[in-house]
Amino acid sequence: MSSSELQNLYQQVILDYSKNPYGVGLLGRAAGQSHQLNPTCGDEITLEVHLSGEGADRVVERIRWEGHGCAISQASASLLTELAEGLTVEDLRTRIDAFRTAMQSRGKIAPDEELLGDAVALGGVSRYVARVKCAMLGWVAAEHALVEAETR
């Protein structure tokens, strides 16, 4: 019944992660934390980055989050969490940027699999302007949490 574009938007991996999200549950005492809200729908996320190491070698140990939202936002936060583990802070930043570029391209730029791994499943979102914020919610939270970690 549904179009191939829609099936591309709701890929199996997205449906799976939305039902079984990854990394849910805050631990506290994180290096950085951020709360983000999507004003169109009222959904929110709170996200922690836990780091180890110092300076340029600082590494993301884990991300934890809590929140509510649509399938896309929940899957996206899960995919981010999975992707981030073990990356340096700089690396994660680069990938967030790459993800944003793809999302804001209105369907013109496919996400780079080398940088984004399974998160390329979210590529279809960028054709749906109204849903880009859903996909970005967790990633924007991570970006802010990293800034917080730095300025603390």
Add this chain to the structure above:
Amino acid sequence: MSSSELQNLYQQVILDYSKNPYGVGLLGRAAGQSHQLNPTCGDEITLEVHLSGEGADRVVERIRWEGHGCAISQASASLLTELAEGLTVEDLRTRIDAFRTAMQSRGKIAPDEELLGDAVALGGVSRYVARVKCAMLGWVAAEHALVEAETR
């Protein structure tokens, strides 16, 4: 150069009265007074009705007024003043009503010469919605002044 309609609007009697208005100058101690303002242009008039007699026999002795405005408003106040002298209060009321009816008719009802005398020269005004207030200014002031005279 100007159309016959315009010449009908600015008849000689109107031009004459606008240059030499009749009844200008307040006397004070009037039975009724009213101040009216035309909000479209900011022009104003203050008008007094001086009465004699009592009850149903009350007669308008004279009207006096002061103000500024366009040729039509000045001529109209003058014509009203001339018309009113010697009429009973009831009579003047009737004529004000007749004048209003003609003015608001959008060119459909000619003023009644028997009731309105020389003021029929203002008949052309009713085709010009934006100018009806000009012609009515003095007459509305008289109407209010009569009400004031009554309620005092």
Add this chain to the structure above:
Amino acid sequence: MTGTSETTHAPTAAEINLWREDFPLLATEVNGHPLAYLDSGATSQKPRTVLDAERHYYENLNAAVHRGAHTLAAEATVLFEDARATVADFVGAEEDELVWTSNATEALNLVAYAFSNASAGRGGAAAERFRLGAGDEIVVTEMEHHANLIPWQELAFRTGATLRYIPVGDDGALRMEAADEVITPRTRLLAFTHVSNVLGLINPVEELVARARAVGAFVVLDACQSVPHLPVDLKALDVDFAAFSGHKMLGPTGIGALYGRGELLAAMPPFLTGGSMITTVTMEAAEYLPPPQRFEAGTQKVSQAIALAAAVEYLKGIGMDRIAAHEDELGARLLAGLAEIPGVTVLGGSAPGPRVGAASFDLAGVHAHDVGQFLDDQGIAIRVGHHCAQPLHRRLGITASTRASTYLYNTTEEVDRFLEGVAATANFFGVKA
């Protein structure tokens, strides 16, 4: 259920198809499907006559109204004021009781700010009745649209008054038995919605007005969702103020209206100030025109008012009772259909009517935006989210819902397509009954 369907002939499918032809946008394809527009609660589509009225104005008469004496300006002024008379008459008001605003939100803010200005001493003795302060109470309901909630919150903050509210029950309806505790002699103003934009429920106006009158409170009615869909006579409803929006009733964006009882508008200090609303201005102070001009500062929404009057003529041509009867049928079909889909909970679905042709629902475990995406993929346009009523959603235990809302141009086939779409979505996401 609107009280009109028994006596009025609902339109036939053939009639509706004729009306549809007046609405160019309804012929659009979306995502490869014919558009089924079920989002009129957010904004309605426009018939050609409305678009033509606006264009005709700009091509033939456009000029500044209530200013200047040239022919175009005079004719534009007549059209503009005729439009006011048409719309005022449509809701049972006098001409000078209808103030043009840019939307219903601004109309509600106008009242709130006029009270606020009166409370700051503006408007002299005549405006004393509008002054609020500590100890005074403003009452709203828990089902209000943000437009009929936040202006009162802010008014309370500015004046020191207290905001209270009539709660809704688990079934989504107003808990009228609680109203007696909330509406007290301290209540100065009661603001509530005629029809909930989420639940589609028609509130008991008469009862609420009676309670407000009993304590001497002003009544503000949010008529945004009633005026477009039901015959409404504001005088008969006996409210003091009412607000509605043009874009929800076949008119253009950028225009709304405030109804105010004549003697109240006449006593109220102005809100927006500037040109076209004054008599005399010095560098020190200004004197203000009587209503409605007092509340219409600056260049007027001329083409919008004229187009809204054309919309009202269109609605009158069909008849509001027939529109209500038609939507009543569609609404009943919506409710019955949704009740059969596994996992669907209709918000306010168990509350006793009356209601208009709109329903919002929750689909267990599936976010409203995902439901909306599936329907959109099939060309079905509905609204998802909190519908500017966060407190009501929170009260009902959810963040967002999916709303289908109908209008005169919707068909039973569109409602059925919507119901099938929801069923298929439930199925796709594996929702269990």
Add this chain to the structure above:
Amino acid sequence: MTGTSETTHAPTAAEINLWREDFPLLATEVNGHPLAYLDSGATSQKPRTVLDAERHYYENLNAAVHRGAHTLAAEATVLFEDARATVADFVGAEEDELVWTSNATEALNLVAYAFSNASAGRGGAAAERFRLGAGDEIVVTEMEHHANLIPWQELAFRTGATLRYIPVGDDGALRMEAADEVITPRTRLLAFTHVSNVLGLINPVEELVARARAVGAFVVLDACQSVPHLPVDLKALDVDFAAFSGHKMLGPTGIGALYGRGELLAAMPPFLTGGSMITTVTMEAAEYLPPPQRFEAGTQKVSQAIALAAAVEYLKGIGMDRIAAHEDELGARLLAGLAEIPGVTVLGGSAPGPRVGAASFDLAGVHAHDVGQFLDDQGIAIRVGHHCAQPLHRRLGITASTRASTYLYNTTEEVDRFLEGVAATANFFGVKA
């Protein structure tokens, strides 16, 4: 005299005739004569592309913006925000520094009420810089349009601040030497018009801004008569806020804009409240979105914003420098011609330039409305009255004046017809030199 005419080629008569064909209304006959529309200072005529943009929107995309996820709504939102970007860029602003309002009057009221709300404690610590009270001063000028005067009077009344003004001289120009006495360290806000709607004079923005900056005052620019007629870069002018109206720049009625410096808008409490401007709402309080949404409560002026962007594209297509050069020529012709008519006194006529293509005059012994009537009889549409500037007229010793104001579509023949008409009117009424 606009500083552009030396370097820019003014358009030829043939070019202007081509532009005229884009404006359907200009082909109208009025009272048996071809219309000569010389009232663009009040409101401008609209090119077909603007009307088409609006109609195209309603026929193809109309939906609620910034709400819901369906395809139409998403596309409408993109168009709406693109329109904002277009108009913001046109005046040298960033997208999020441009707030849609219903006209310039509302834009000025928005600033005044935001200051008022800050003064009532709203907006928290960030808004402290906007708080006014006794001892604070607001400065305007004696030539302001009521829209840039009364909102400040009312703000002063509400907050206890004092309103002062820069006087104009006998020649109608601002007495800049007096400005130093009026603008003092007590001055918190200076509001003035870029171009006088009566005199056509362009005020010395740079000088006034410098004085305001020297005392730390905010600057509000009324750009109603500049943005339609001159190249304007609000960032380069370094003002804090500016207001202009769509209908005066080829756009529809019902839309205007407020420019606000980003960091100021971000710190300002809201004015109108309701839907589409919040993040979280409880029954007790609301949290607000960042600008520009924070200041755009309720359903947006969608079709109007899109049409205004089309108007801006049209203006850009011609080039504001060329429009200014053309109006400069027309204005010079107007002034020179009026100077030759017996009994005519041009308001501000003896003040040194620069000015736009507009002039108001007094005809000795003949009321402006009578002059207007004679011109209208010949199909010449001009404006008569106080032009919403009563204090300026009073200062110049008159109640009303007659104004001719030009735009890109006016021809030298129209100006000449106007001048002949004034001369004939003077003759008819027996005006002596």
